[in-house]
Amino acid sequence: MKLYELAPTPSCKRLNIFLNELGIKDLERVPLDLRGGDNLTDDYRLKSINAKVPMLEIDAQTRLSETVAICRYFDEITPNSLALFGEGALEKAQVEMWHRIVELEGVMVAFQAFRNISQIYKDRETCVSEWGSVSKTRLEAFFPKLDKQLQASDYVASNRFSIVDITAFVLVGFASAALELEICANYENIQRWYEQVSSRASVQSV
Ligand SMILES: N[C@@H](CCC(=O)N[C@@H](CS)C(=O)NCC(=O)O)C(=O)O
Structure with missing residues (x-):
């Protein structure tokens, strides 16, 4: 599993705070240079539906874009009682x-x-x-x-x-x-x- 990100951006901060709440640390990360256009390449566009960060690559065929969707995925696969989406x-x-x-x-x-x-x-x-x-x-x-x-x-x-x-x-x-x-x-x-x-x-x- 790989997380494509630019950590200081607001969307990636949202995701990273959420991951910290869940205690998820050992995730492979791929830093992108957004201003340099790393998210605009043909290869990235093929992988990311919105050509933005964050994007989670689960395996070679399965990827998620949109911060809240990625948060929901991690919330579902991580046993926890935090109820970050409510109870x-x-x-x-x-x-x-x-x-x-x-x-x-x-x-x-x-x-x-x-x-x-x-x-x-x-x-x-x-x-x-x-x-x-x-x-x-x-x-x-x-x-x-x-x-x-x-x-x-x-x-x-x-x-x-x-x-x-x-x-x-x-x-x-x-x-x-x-x-x-x-x-x-x-x-x-x-x-x-x-x-x-x-x-x-x-x-x-x-
Ligand atoms: N709705 C998307 C927005 C993602 C987004 O706007 N990401 C920005 C960084 S905060 C980005 O990738 N910008 C690069 C660009 O627009 O080319 C989400 O919530 O994930």
């Missing part, structure tokens, strides 16, 4: 609901903002500065929603740590560093939760 009908649905909200209104919008403002991938996509700015404004409008939820609940989806906290944690870190948004200073519930998640061993080693 019971209601909590599983709450995890699913909040994960979609955080990904669709947070992560995807943050990626659009960063990619269009920085133009780091202008060799492979059309970049529109105005779309980057609009996306950044839309992203800023998401954090009050997250803060309100964290006022009502210890963690994002419920009172228990889940995969949604990993995704939201990486999002807040990325938006603060790459988009220079002051999130923790402006939202006290996000700040309380962010400090709590930061103290987890799984997070400290990525």
Whole structure:
């Protein structure tokens, strides 16, 4: 089994925190140079449906793309009682609901903002500065929603740590560093939760 990645990217951070939670360490890793275009070669495109990282190669015929799909695979094959995708009908649905909200209104919008403002991938996509700015404004409008939820609940989806906290944690870190948004200073519930998640061993080693 091989994991194709660029460890500092947000998507790979999400996966690596999840793997740390499960205690998975001895995984063969293949580092890719994304800016150099390692993910755009014909060989990689044949292997990866979205030509992005992370990508898990299970064997010569079987590969998985999409961070959450890879997390789910490892969760299923690793005996554990962490319930990172929730436990019971209601909590599983709450995890699913909040994960979609955080990904669709947070992560995807943050990626659009960063990619269009920085133009780091202008060799492979059309970049529109105005779309980057609009996306950044839309992203800023998401954090009050997250803060309100964290006022009502210890963690994002419920009172228990889940995969949604990993995704939201990486999002807040990325938006603060790459988009220079002051999130923790402006939202006290996000700040309380962010400090709590930061103290987890799984997070400290990525
Ligand atoms: N929806 C995908 C997004 C993956 C993604 O956007 N990966 C970025 C790094 S964070 C990437 O590979 N970028 C290279 C490119 O777009 O060429 C997932 O969740 O895995």
